Amino acid sequence: MAFPLPRGITPSEISFLAEMETVTILPRQRLEGLELLGGPVEPLLPPRRASLPLWLALLLKRQRRANILPPPWLHPESLELILEIETKNDEYQHAFSPPPPLPGQPTPRDRRPPTTRPHYTPDGEKYYPAPPFLPQNTARDHIPPGEPPALPFHWLEVGTMLLEAASDDLVEPDQTRRLLKELREVRMAKIRSGVDVLDAAAMGGGGVALTGVGAMELGEGRRFIAGVVDGLRRIGASKEQARREEMAEEMANGGYDGTQDYEDGEMEF
Amino acid sequence: MSYYDIDAILTDSQKLPCTFELEVPGLGILEGNPGENIKAGTRIDLPLWLGEMLSIGARLGTSRLVTLDLPSALSERVMNALKADPRTVELRSLAPHFYSLSERILELFEEEEMVEVLSNTFKKRSAEIADHAHNPQGALGQGADFLRGLDETERQLFRVAHDSAKETRIWAGEAKKK
Amino acid sequence: MYGEHGNKLVQHAKRTQALTHLPPYQTELVRAVAREVRDLDRDVAHLLSQFEGSFNPSQEPAIACALLVDHLCMRRNKRCLLAYHRVRAEKLEELCWTGVDLLEQQLPTAEEGAGGTSGQGMGGHVAMSSASGNHSSLSPEEEEYFRQYSDLLAAYKGQWTDIDLTGSLEPPKDLFIDVRVLKDAGEIQTEYGVINLTKNSQLYVRQGDVERLIAQGFLERLG
Numbered sequence: 001m002a003f004p005l006p007r008g009i010t011p012s013e014i015s016f017l018a019e020m021e022t023v024t025i026l027p028r029q030r031l032e033g034l035e036l037l038g039g040p041v042e043p044l045l046p047p048r049r050a051s052l053p054l055w056l057a058l059l060l061k062r063q064r065r066a067n068i069l070p071p072p073w074l075h076p077e078s079l080e081l082i083l084e085i086e087t088k089n090d091e092y093q094h095a096f097s098p099p100p101p102l103p104g105q106p107t108p109r110d111r112r113p114p115t116t117r118p119h120y121t122p123d124g125e126k127y128y129p130a131p132p133f134l135p136q137n138t139a140r141d142h143i144p145p146g147e148p149p150a151l152p153f154h155w156l157e158v159g160t161m162l163l164e165a166a167s168d169d170l171v172e173p174d175q176t177r178r179l180l181k182e183l184r185e186v187r188m189a190k191i192r193s194g195v196d197v198l199d200a201a202a203m204g205g206g207g208v209a210l211t212g213v214g215a216m217e218l219g220e221g222r223r224f225i226a227g228v229v230d231g232l233r234r235i236g237a238s239k240e241q242a243r244r245e246e247m248a249e250e251m252a253n254g255g256y257d258g259t260q261d262y263e264d265g266e267m268e269f
Numbered sequence: 270m271s272y273y274d275i276d277a278i279l280t281d282s283q284k285l286p287c288t289f290e291l292e293v294p295g296l297g298i299l300e301g302n303p304g305e306n307i308k309a310g311t312r313i314d315l316p317l318w319l320g321e322m323l324s325i326g327a328r329l330g331t332s333r334l335v336t337l338d339l340p341s342a343l344s345e346r347v348m349n350a351l352k353a354d355p356r357t358v359e360l361r362s363l364a365p366h367f368y369s370l371s372e373r374i375l376e377l378f379e380e381e382e383m384v385e386v387l388s389n390t391f392k393k394r395s396a397e398i399a400d401h402a403h404n405p406q407g408a409l410g411q412g413a414d415f416l417r418g419l420d421e422t423e424r425q426l427f428r429v430a431h432d433s434a435k436e437t438r439i440w441a442g443e444a445k446k447k
Numbered sequence: 448m449y450g451e452h453g454n455k456l457v458q459h460a461k462r463t464q465a466l467t468h469l470p471p472y473q474t475e476l477v478r479a480v481a482r483e484v485r486d487l488d489r490d491v492a493h494l495l496s497q498f499e500g501s502f503n504p505s506q507e508p509a510i511a512c513a514l515l516v517d518h519l520c521m522r523r524n525k526r527c528l529l530a531y532h533r534v535r536a537e538k539l540e541e542l543c544w545t546g547v548d549l550l551e552q553q554l555p556t557a558e559e560g561a562g563g564t565s566g567q568g569m570g571g572h573v574a575m576s577s578a579s580g581n582h583s584s585l586s587p588e589e590e591e592y593f594r595q596y597s598d599l600l601a602a603y604k605g606q607w608t609d610i611d612l613t614g615s616l617e618p619p620k621d622l623f624i625d626v627r628v629l630k631d632a633g634e635i636q637t638e639y640g641v642i643n644l645t646k647n648s649q650l651y652v653r654q655g656d657v658e659r660l661i662a663q664g665f666l667e668r669l670g
Binding site: 272273274275276278279282291292293294295296298299301316318319322323326334335 | 448449450454457458460461464508509510512513515516519520523526527529530533534
């Protein structure tokens with residue numbers, strides 16, 4: 001094929017998409033509001049904080065027109081806590097630390113199920129926003145006590161880009177860099193050792209949960225994991241085929257197929 | 270698509286034992302004796318593309334003209350070796366396209382235990398491949414032997430794992446683009 | 448054993464997939480495979496000739512078997528030939544998209560074959576006749592395919608002048624970049640004005656304007 005890139009998405013493409021994440025900045029100059037294709041950008045009136053897409057925030061930072069306020073998870077304390085969960089917590093030995101809750105998802109603290117207003121497209125269809133359109137990377141002043149820190153979907157990309165362009169805006173950048181690297185290694189090792197459970201994904205109707213895995217990590221593991229699952233599928237293909245033929249035969253012969261809710265006998269008076 | 274797929278074509282060129290139940294004149298070339306007849310009961314190693322269709326297509330009344338056997342790459346001896354330690358078996362020397370061959374063979378023969386053994390083999394070896402791909406010095410010593418024994422499917426898996434890891438490292442600034 | 452030549456062709460194809468250039472066309476192998484198919488066809492005709500159109504397979508299982516073998520071998524050879532040519536054609540297309548001019552690359556070997564007569568108005572494409580000992584990597588049909596595909600691609604690209612379809616697939620990181628000029632290239636026109644490309648000078652320019660020049664080796668990106 002003439003297209004040179006392999007299947008899937010490259011790291012620079014993942015990083016490019018992550019640049020759509022919203023971050024908080026502290027402008028140093030006034031700037032008029034902008035009507036961008038992705039949505040309007042509010043006018044910048046220092047010293048008022050503003051929310052911008054990351055790519056614009058990085059551009060302004062490089063031009064020294066703004067400072068970036070890091071999100072609460074990008075802090076050595078938060079990262080240490082998350083690293084502890086990843087390595088020491090028994091529950092997460094083979095799983096990943098939980099991601100930040102999605103809007104509408106109950107958190108352990110809620111006593112009642114949360115009510116969120118649904119989002120609608122201009123055509124009136126309901127949709128559920130997902131990263132990079134969730135406020136997972138904006139700065140927050142007050143974090144309720146007991147809320148655990150969590151790595152958002154684009155943690156590695158946002159973390160790397162902020163360290164590269166705005167390390168002076170971060171708390172202890174060297175420590176942060178070291179912790180991000182360690183987190184990355186620990187989590188990639190988990191993906192590699194998880195090869196064993198992939199046959200659950202290869203069976204018809206089965207699957208493996210990848211809750212909490214980040215975008216760059218998915219990108220790195222995608223081709224390998226897909227390759228393993230496909231290989232297992234092909235080895236078991238004849239067996240799967242036989243199983244399906246058996247099931248089809250049973251259903252054709254009027255066998256119990258698990259969808260009948262009542263026995264025929266109950267219908268009689 | 271798989272008509273043009275090079276790996277599928279090469280897989281089909283791998284051989285399996287075929288027994289002719291009847292005398293067939295003039296096909297001696299299959300044994301390397303051009304012009305001769307093939308006697309009944311002769312067992313020849315024929316490539317999959319020929320053996321499979323002969324077994325399905327050629328009939329003597331209702332019974333087959335040609336019957337097939339498992340290739341040596343998937344013999345009981347090999348299965349036992351794989352059950353013992355799948356990582357030490359050199360799949361490539363058994364058959365360069367080992368897994369694809371087994372896929373085709375499992376279409377022709379019912380071997381439930383083989384499916385189990387091969388799935389387990391594939392999983393264990395894939396985990397090993399992942400470790401080698403991540404570890405840059407994996408090509409030395411024991412690692413080199415293991416990597417040499419990989420069949421074609423595993424080789425592609427290794428390449429993919431290695432390339433993805435390298436791409437991400439380059440992006441993160443931990444390695445230089447050549 | 449039938450199909451041996453076909454197998455070799457397919458192995459050549461497998462190797463080609465991993466390369467960044469096109470190895471020489473296997474004319475002799477291709478001819479051998481085609482010859483085998485003709486021989487098999489003759490064998491089929493010979494086997495059937497004694498029946499004069501009324502062949503009953505169930506009455507003659509052995510002949511049926513021989514016919515089946517001949518037929519399967521012919522089909523196998525066909526598949527090998529088609530796959531070999533398709534892999535090479537795909538490689539040609541790939542090279543076309545990256546801007547390589549394969550036809551230009553074939554010229555030096557033709558000149559060597561002609562006894563070292565150097566550039567006396569031998570510009571353009573030299574006629575590659577097999578009589579003069581063609582050492583090119585491409586078969587004549589492949590050269591024609593490449594020529595026509597290039598034209599097709601150029602016509603397709605020409606529809607959009609402000610985007611280069613064969614350009615870089617890297618997402619943009621910076622709007623403006625620092626570059627150094629490696630070769631003198633005169634003046635180039637951009638949306639913001641004219642840029643003068645004198646060797647060793649450094650410029651701060653829009654990435655979109657200079658991508659092509661970096662790919663062609665006129666500029667070097669800094670930082």
